[in-house]
Amino acid sequence: MHLTLEFGGGLELLCESVKIHNVNVDLPKGADKLSMRDLLAWVRTNLIKERPEMFMKGESVRPGVLVLVNDCDWELSGQLDTTLEEKDLVVFISTLHGG
Amino acid sequence: MDEIVKMIGLKNNCTFCGVFRRQALDRGAALLKVDKVATGHNADDIAETVLLNILRGDIARLSRCTSIITGEDGPIPRCKPFKYTYEKEIVMYAYFKKLDYFSTECIYSPNAYRGFAREFIKDLERIRPRAILDIIKSGEDFRISTTTKMPEQGTCERCGYISSQKWCKACVLLEGLNRGLPKLGIGRTQGLNSDGKKDRKRDSRTPSIESKQCGSLEF
Numbered sequence: 001m002h003l004t005l006e007f008g009g010g011l012e013l014l015c016e017s018v019k020i021h022n023v024n025v026d027l028p029k030g031a032d033k034l035s036m037r038d039l040l041a042w043v044r045t046n047l048i049k050e051r052p053e054m055f056m057k058g059e060s061v062r063p064g065v066l067v068l069v070n071d072c073d074w075e076l077s078g079q080l081d082t083t084l085e086e087k088d089l090v091v092f093i094s095t096l097h098g099g
Numbered sequence: 100m101d102e103i104v105k106m107i108g109l110k111n112n113c114t115f116c117g118v119f120r121r122q123a124l125d126r127g128a129a130l131l132k133v134d135k136v137a138t139g140h141n142a143d144d145i146a147e148t149v150l151l152n153i154l155r156g157d158i159a160r161l162s163r164c165t166s167i168i169t170g171e172d173g174p175i176p177r178c179k180p181f182k183y184t185y186e187k188e189i190v191m192y193a194y195f196k197k198l199d200y201f202s203t204e205c206i207y208s209p210n211a212y213r214g215f216a217r218e219f220i221k222d223l224e225r226i227r228p229r230a231i232l233d234i235i236k237s238g239e240d241f242r243i244s245t246t247t248k249m250p251e252q253g254t255c256e257r258c259g260y261i262s263s264q265k266w267c268k269a270c271v272l273l274e275g276l277n278r279g280l281p282k283l284g285i286g287r288t289q290g291l292n293s294d295g296k297k298d299r300k301r302d303s304r305t306p307s308i309e310s311k312q313c314g315s316l317e318f
Contacts, residue, residue: 009190010202063221066190073191095143095190096217097202 001025001034001086005043009094011065014055015047023047036067037080039090055092064096104207107281112207114285115276118268122260128175140179143186143220146231149238150216158243159250159263165238173261185231187224 005021012019023046028038040056048055056062060080067074068091074082084090103115128136145165152161163169168178181189193200208214223230243249254260255267262268268284275283 008194008202010204063218063225066187068191068194071195091194093190093194094202095186096221097204 001027001084003039003084003087004089005047006089006091007093008091009066010097011055011092011094014050014052016049021047034084035080036069036074036082036084036090039084040080054094061092064094066093066095067091068093100207103276106276106279109207109210111285113211113213114268115272116205116207118272122267122269125175125260133175136175136177137180138177139181141181141184141186141189142231142235143217143224145179145182145238146220146234147213147216149234150220151213154216155212158247161238161241162243162249165235165241170261183232183235185228 002022002024005023007015007019007021015021025034025039025042027034031038037059040059040061044052044056054062055065061067067079068089069077069082069084070089071091100112100116104112107115124136148164149161152158152164165182167182168176170176192198220231220234250263252261252263255262255270256265257270258267260267260269264271266274271284275281
């Protein structure tokens, strides 16, 4: 499945300073839909090159990281259970900055 | 700041940076002859501060930290217009309006105590987002017992800045840095005890400078 992923608010530093990634994610075995849960695991393995604890905590994103799916807060679409479709745009923005 | 950290180590960095930056802001504002200074503190910041002050038993700050306007009796009042705005809302607004902003985190912040309060608040926000506003409301409604001793506000003997001690914190810290005493101004002090003598609570880290009497320096 082709998706566009964006990292902002400092998170891009975890992916070698690349803000926009056009990726092709395979559906997990036996599944007919790709959920955010699956995508997060994929991102952690394939895109996060350092300090994964800054991006994820357990199964979900670290508290303080905003997730937008097609410009809509993922809390409105079911968070980890949100299903993704071809050409979706997923944005991860860290809200943690300053001192 | 890097030079200061070389001298003092990786602890208590926020004390130095915060104190010096606040004063720099105030002095700059005075030079520009402004009426008010507005800072960008958001709801998350205020909630973190309330928790931090509770965790550290800082009653004086606890009573002041939720005021939306501070220093009204001073030369330049300060206000926090975003006091009730969640950091998340601000970030989303900036994203949709495509606003350019600095998102770099202070390199010394991982060692800061505030980080623990922040982590806790973020976890709370995930479970019950209203918690942030509710913490602020609790902070606003705190009433300090009348028997608690509160520091009185005066002015610094050295530089004239507002201070609750003989010397303002910035002067104390600066003195420590200049004299190679990085712990000066860090650590707890006792107030006056019942017979009026100034009592200094000392732990093994704070250097003793009794041999160098310099008036009534409080630290």
